[in-house]
Amino acid sequence: LGGVILFxxxxxxxxxxxxQNLLVAERHPRLHSYSEIGGKVFGKWGKIAVDVPIWIMQMSTCCGYLYFIAEQMDTVICSYTGGEDGGGYCGKKNLYIMLMTIPALPISWINSYTFLSYFTIFGIGMAMVGMV
Structure with missing residues (x-):
């Protein structure tokens, strides 16, 4: 019952x-981000107060994602190269994180990902084919 109430x-x-976001968008149509809203309402410190938590959340999510994928890659590559006992290529999570960071950094500098939606559709389609 507590979970339902909290939900x-x-x-x-x-x-x-x-x-509240719709009201702000109506009153200030030129503001396009939470950072701009914070700057408009509270000035320079409002912009900083909004940017820092968003940056921390994005960094922690990205780092967690890179670690999770590296863990999975290590498991798969280790098992396909002979395993730990057979001299497989195991325990290289840090290498995989570094290798995944190389394409992740330039992608993170893109302002809008709308043009990547076609690749996303293809990826979702391939995932669905893989599930069937």
Whole structure:
């Protein structure tokens, strides 16, 4: 019961936040990001107060994702190269993280990912084929 109540509360908070965002978008149509909203409302320090938590969240999500994928790559590559006992290529998570960071950095500098949507559609299609 507690989980359901908490779920409803979080849903209501999300609806309230969405309505607030729509009001801001109506009143200030030239603001396109939370950072710009923070700067408009609270000045320089408001922009910083919004940018820092977003940056921390994005960095931690990206680092967690890179670690998770490196862990999976290490498991697969280790098992396909003979395993730990057979002299396989094991325990190279840090190498895989570094190798994945090389393409991840330039991709992170892209301002809009709309042109990548076609690749996403292809990727989702391939994932669906793989599941079937």
């Amino acid at each position: 409803i509360i979080v849903g209501l908070l999300n609806i309230h936040t969405m309505m």
